[in-house]
Amino acid sequence: MGRPAALRFEGDRARALEAIYLTPDIVAQRETVLEALDPRPGERVLDLGVGPGLLAAAIAGRVGPGGSVHGVDLSADMLAIAGARQHVTGAAPITLAQGAVSALEAPDGSFDAAVCTQVYEYVADVPAALAEARRVLRPGGRLVILDTDWDSIVWRSSDDARMARVLDAWDAHLVHRALPRILPEHLAAAGFEGTVVSVVPLLNVGGDPRTYSGGMRHLIAEFVTGHGIGHAEIAGWLSDLEELAERSFFSLNRYLFRAVRP
Numbered sequence: 001m002g003r004p005a006a007l008r009f010e011g012d013r014a015r016a017l018e019a020i021y022l023t024p025d026i027v028a029q030r031e032t033v034l035e036a037l038d039p040r041p042g043e044r045v046l047d048l049g050v051g052p053g054l055l056a057a058a059i060a061g062r063v064g065p066g067g068s069v070h071g072v073d074l075s076a077d078m079l080a081i082a083g084a085r086q087h088v089t090g091a092a093p094i095t096l097a098q099g100a101v102s103a104l105e106a107p108d109g110s111f112d113a114a115v116c117t118q119v120y121e122y123v124a125d126v127p128a129a130l131a132e133a134r135r136v137l138r139p140g141g142r143l144v145i146l147d148t149d150w151d152s153i154v155w156r157s158s159d160d161a162r163m164a165r166v167l168d169a170w171d172a173h174l175v176h177r178a179l180p181r182i183l184p185e186h187l188a189a190a191g192f193e194g195t196v197v198s199v200v201p202l203l204n205v206g207g208d209p210r211t212y213s214g215g216m217r218h219l220i221a222e223f224v225t226g227h228g229i230g231h232a233e234i235a236g237w238l239s240d241l242e243e244l245a246e247r248s249f250f251s252l253n254r255y256l257f258r259a260v261r262p
C-alpha cells in the first residue's frame with residue numbers, strides 16, 4: 001500500500017522539527033492529544049513514532065512513577081533527541097527503542113493505551129501498523145491517532161500557481177497525503193471499536209515566525225528543491241511569504257481519532 005515515505009527525520013531536520021514542536025501551535029495540539037488520551041496514574045503507555053519525545057514526557061508526568069512510557073521510532077536521531085530529555089521527578093520512566101510501528105517487539109496486550117501522532121501518514125502499510133497497535137493493547141485499551149489531511153490547506157500567496165506547484169512537490173514527503181478520511185474504515189477493519197473523530201486546526205494569521213507555518217516553510221523549501229522545484233522558484237516562494245508578513249494567512253486541519261480495542 002503506497003510508496004515509501006520520502007522525508008527522513010534525521011540530522012538538522014530532526015532538530016528543526018523539534019523547534020517546530022515547541023511553537024505555541026504544537027504545544028496546544030499536544031495538550032489536545034493528551035486530553036484525548038487521558039493517561040491515568042499507573043498506566044503503561046506506548047508512543048508510536050515518538051519523535052523528539054515531547055508528548056512521551058508529558059504522558060510520563062501524567063502516569064507518574066507507578067506507570068511507564070515506551071517510545072518506538074525508526075529514526076536514531078529522533079530517539080537521541082527524545083533520550084536526551086531530563087527525567088522529571090515524579091514522572092514515569094521512559095524507555096525508547098528503534099523500530100517500525102508495523103513490527104513491534106512488545107508482547108500481546110502489554111499496554112493500557114497507545115498514541116500515534118503524525119506518523120501513520122508516513123507508513124506504507126497502515127493496516128499492518130493498526131493490527132500491531134491492536135495486538136499490543138490490552139482488551140479495553142485506548143488508541144489515539146492524529147494525522148493531517150493536506151487537502152485542507154489554505155495558504156495565502158501572491159502567486160497561487162507557484163504555491164500549488166510547491167505544495168504538489170511537498171506531497172512527496174509522505175505516503176498518505178489524505179489519510180484521515182479513510183482512517184475510520186481502517187480502524188474498524190483492524191478490530192477497533194467506538195471510533196470518535198474530531199478536528200484540530202492549525203491557524204496562523206500574521207507574520208509571527210514562531211508558528212507552525214513559520215517553521216515549516218523552511219523544511220518545505222529544503223525538501224521541494226530536491227523534488228522538482230528549482231532554487232530560484234523556491235527563493236521567490238519564501239520571499240513572498242516573508243513580504244506578506246502581517247497579511248499572512250495559513251490554515252491546516254489535523255484530525256484526531258480515539259478508538260478502543262474491545
Ligand SMILES: C[S@@+](CC[C@H](N)C(=O)[O-])C[C@H]1O[C@@H](n2cnc3c(N)ncnc32)[C@H](O)[C@@H]1O
Nearest residue numbers: 009049050051073074075078100101117118119
Ligand atoms: C512528524 S514526526 C512526529 C513525531 C511525534 N509523534 C510527535 O508528534 O511529536 C514523525 C515521526 O515518525 C517516525 N516514523 C516514521 N515512520 C515510522 C515507522 N514506520 N515506524 C516508526 N517510526 C516512524 C519518524 O522517524 C518521526 O520521528
